[in-house]
Amino acid sequence: MTESNYFAQVLKPGRYLGSEYNAVQKEWQQAEVRCAVVFPDLYEIGMSHQGLQILYHIFNAQDKFLAERCYSPDKDVEKLLRNRNLPLTSLESGTPLGNFDLLAITLPYELCYTNILTVLDLAGIPIYAKDRQETYPIVLGGGACAMNPEPVADYFDAVLLGDGEEAITEIGLLIQSAKADGLSKIDVLAQLAKIEGVYVPSFFSPEYDENGKVRQIVAHTGQNEVNRRVLSDLGAVDHLLHPIVPNAKIVHDRLGVEIARGCTRGCRFCQAGVTYRPVRERTPEQIMALAEKGIANSGFEEMALLSLSTGDYSCLGEVLPKLMDRFADEYVSVAMPSMRVGTLTPEIMDQIKRVRKTGFTLAPEAGSERLRRVINKGITEEDLLEASRMAFGLGWKVMKFYFMIGLPTESQEDIDAIIELVKKSGYEISKVAKGRKQINVSIGTFVPKPHTPFQWNRQLTIEESRDRITYLRQNLPRKGCKMKWHSPEQSFLEGIFSRGDRRLSALIHAAWQAGARLDGWSDHFNLERWRKAADEIGLDLDFYLREREFDEVLPWSHLQTGIDLQFLKDEWNNAREEIYTPDCRYHGCQQCGLCDFDLVQPIVHSEVEPGSQKTDGTFIPGEHQDKRNNAAHDEQHFKYIVHYSRIGNICFLGHLELLQLIFRGLRRAEIETNFSKGYNPSPKISFGPALPVGTQSNAEYFLMDLPKPLASPQDAAALLSSKLPPGLEVNSITLHSGKLPQVVEVNYSIEFPKPLSESQVALLESFLASDELVISRERKGKKRQFNIRPLITSLVTETDNLLTMQVISKAGSPGIKPADALQHILGLDQETTLELAITKNSWQGLDEE
Known part of the structure; x- marks a missing residue:
């Protein structure tokens, strides 16, 4: 399009x-x-x-x-x-x-x-x-x-x-x-x-x-x-230095820095722990280069250190302080979305909170010590409680716990253990934290994955999942705890595809023809559609959730990860015996069969296992000093007004999306602004009134508050313009008092898709000759009458399909959009209104002080 x-x-x-x-x-x-x-x-x-x-x-x-x-x-x-x-x-x-x-x-x-x-x-x-x-x-x-x-x-x-x-x-x-x-x-x-x-x-x-x-x-x-393709070394970084910066809001709107690939912790349910082996870490120098160039070339205000388990990166104690020392003064925060319990230390938390308290998810997976031994999680209840005490003791108010139901050998006692663990965590948190605090408990149904030790296990039925979720909902603490869960129906379909064969292509096609779309989104998902499609082609969906035999030919048997099948079988036997399999990064090769120790082998840059001993003194909580916390630094205020245009398809972005583009453009142009205080600091920038989506403009502006004057506002305007996406262009940057007039007049041009009819011209003339045009608006369930006529000071027909309109805008008072005004004046339908090409041309009174 x-x-x-x-x-x-x-x-x-x-x-x-x-x-x-x-x-x-x-x-x-x-x-x-x-x-x-x-x-x-x-x-x-x-x-x-x-x-x-x-x-x-x-x-x-x-x-x-x-x-x-x-x-x-x-x-x-x-x-x-x-x-x-x-x-x-x-x-x-x-x-x-x-x-x-x-x-x-x-x-x-x-x-x-x-x-x-x-x-x-x-x-x-x-x-x-x-x-x-x-x-x-x-x-x-x-x-x-x-x-x-x-x-x-x-x-x-x-x-x-x-x-x-x-x-x-x-x-x-x-x-x-x-x-x-x-x-x-x-x-x-x-x-x-x-x-x-x-x-x-x-x-x-x-x-x-x-x-x-x-x-x-x-x-x-x-x-x-x-055989699976394995990249032996992650050393190359050139292709990661210019990340595409989204125009619209996305789920993970930040710079991703992959610090390592692969995980050998050996959680027996985890497919990624098999299919991304061996562990290959980037060097601290490579990570710093990715962060430096990535932030400079993108303008993101947050970076995420990405790995299957970020806390297991062997040089995290070295890299994280360097990243924070480098970026804290620029208000760039660091998130670590995948932290293993046991690797989350006070030192790490203390570093992260220097800008803003990004979220933590702790994944004990199972509630009981016994079941965590079965899945080879390698963490204890005390590890989780200690992580909770540390986080809330250092000022966090919310933490997320993730558990799975339906893991192999799970019993009612294991379900009860989830409830008890959350209760204990809440009690421990109450001893170290004051005020509002919350644990978000997330529950997912275990889905057996190919190439894992649990690939032969059965999956819970929908009814079994519902029963366990209902039990948890009824028995988890009401206060300080919020529970969410993944849909058992979606997990059911995921399980079918996870261990499915080629006959499912006919099912997917039939369900798609019946309207199945975007099934990962709960508001689009409809399991009944899939059941009907399965009935039409004679497929038993429950067949795919069954237990498999060790000697059964699996649909993926001809596709090799490099891990020996016997290793997976041995791991399943170890699960039944609750035998722990150590991490090969630090405890010797576990004979999984992947590495040849020539081209394919673990690449780890420190011999010390994260979390295995206390900090060596590289950094101490509370001793860092950020320049941005210096009061004198914040006392300098130089205010500038930036005039810019917004032409072309970029006008279809919303106001909040546009703000984000400007913030990131300023960072790329290295124009430093003052920041607000508080939990989530943001640049001190004031924007003009929100422009309706689809309206172009040659007369947009924002005010920015800087800690030091610009050496050359003209050069800064040219640089900022070059750092913005196509369609946004900076026209000028000038010093400004920071005070804006309460009333301004805005000039628009409106192009119709076809020439105005005689009746429409007559309606325009009637409007201009009248003293009022009252429209009805609804807000918060209440309808109010509003006379728009005094706000439109001029309405001129320039050609047979082009109008110009002058509109008064008053701060704090109801206004009128040109499209809405013409819809009421001419009685336009919604489709015709959407086809109007509207451009804001100029302001009058904006630069008056």
Whole structure:
């Protein structure tokens, strides 16, 4: 979608605008290989996914390659595209997806599978790989769910298993060569299958026995198995230095810094702990470079240190103080969203709170010591209680605990232990914290995952999950505790896809045809639709949640993570015996079978296990001193008014989204502002009245409060303008008193999609000749009458479809938007009103003091 009249009709146009800061724009005709990287969920989810950005920048770094992005549209945009017979296009250039050579579709989680069909169908690409001829793009899958892609395997030409940093370039080079040589599609697939980690589903066929179990997986080539691709070293950082900065609000709106990949703690339920082995840490120097360049090139006000378990990064005690010393004065906070109980120390907490208290989630997973031994969690009840005491003692008011229900061997005593553990935590917190405090308890149903020691276990039924959730709701403390839970119905479907086979492709297709969309969103999810689809094709959904036998051929048996099957079986036996398996990073190789200790091996930069001993004195809580806390620093106030324009599709962003763009642009331009005080400090910037979504403007402004004067306001204006996304342009920056007039006149031009009729011209003349036009407004359930006539001082017909309007704006008083005014004056319907092209041209009185 590139036409502005489409954006006016959709719910969140910011998802579809493109033109974000650091997005790559390359010449289509100059590229020899064109790839669309696709995330099959909404923009705000997909833009939070670092893997897609990594592949995007790596591919675009090649001279003859081009990569553009696409995200799954929401239902309103899907309807609009279908009604107008328009194809789904890329964000960067608005090119139909069918014109690309390669579609690289991420498989991030199971409940996005119907979105893949939506993307393919809207792109005009046949859903099943067998139906796609030579003229269609190669459809490639990859990501977290790629280690069992069988439920969607029939839709893909190829699937990349494992790390993609090196493989994506090899795939691009192969396609480049194949295009030059004129290879057929089958020849291209044969060549792709030779790349390490690439799985071509059509080269394998599952066969089933009379009970519906997989009897064997037949390989049609000499390759019986496909091995996961493993990146030996995370040392390369060039592709991570210019992160795309979203225009619209996204789920994780911050700079992600991957400090390590892989985890060898060995939690027996955790698929990522298997499929991302071995542990590969970045050096402290690499992390500092990623943070320095990433913040400078993005303007984010928060960075997150990313890893499966951030607290297990061996050099965290060295890196975190350096990051905080570097960024605290710039009000850039550090979040660590994945902290293992036992690695959360007072020193870490004390560092984090220097800017703002970012959230913590502690995941004991199970309530009892016994069950935590079964799952190899390796933490004690006292570890959790101590973490709670520390956090609340240092000023935190809210902490999240995550538990699973339905873990193997779970009993009623284990469910009761969750309740008791929360109660004990609440009691311990009350001894160290005053005032409001809360524990948010999150409950999820255990879903057995492929390639884990628990891959053979059964999953709870929906009814069993509901019963346990209800029991917890009724018995967890009412005061100071809030419980949330993942839908048992969604967990049920996730479990089906998690350990499913190729027969599920027919189910996904049938449910999609019946209207299944965006199943990861609870407000869209409808299990009954899936049950009906299963009945139509004769599929028993409960079959996929059953217990599996050790000797059973699993649907993913031909896809290898590098971990020995016998190791997984031994781990399941260790679970039954409650035997702990140590972390190989610090306690020797546990013989999982992955590492060759040549190219593939753990990369850890400290021999000391985090949390195993007290701080060595590198930093001491409370001793750091931030310049921003110096009162003299805050006494300097230099106020400037910034005049800027907002032209083009960027006008479809909301007011809060625009504010965020300005804040980040100022940070990129290194214009330092004063900040507010309190829990969540923000720049001292005052914006003009919110502009209606869809209205362009040549006359926007904001006031900024700086701690020191600008050396050259003219140069600062040019620099800031260069650091803003396309469509935002700074016209001037000048000193200002900071005082704004209470009444100003605003001039607008309004272009109609077609010439005004005689009756409409008559209505305009009647309005101008009258003293009032009373409209009704409803606010907080109350209707009020409002005369808009005195606010419109001028209304001139410039051409047969162009008006200019002068509107009075009074601070603290009701105002009128030009579109609303014309809707009432001319009796326009909603569709015509949305088609008006409105531009704010100028203010009168703004710079008067």
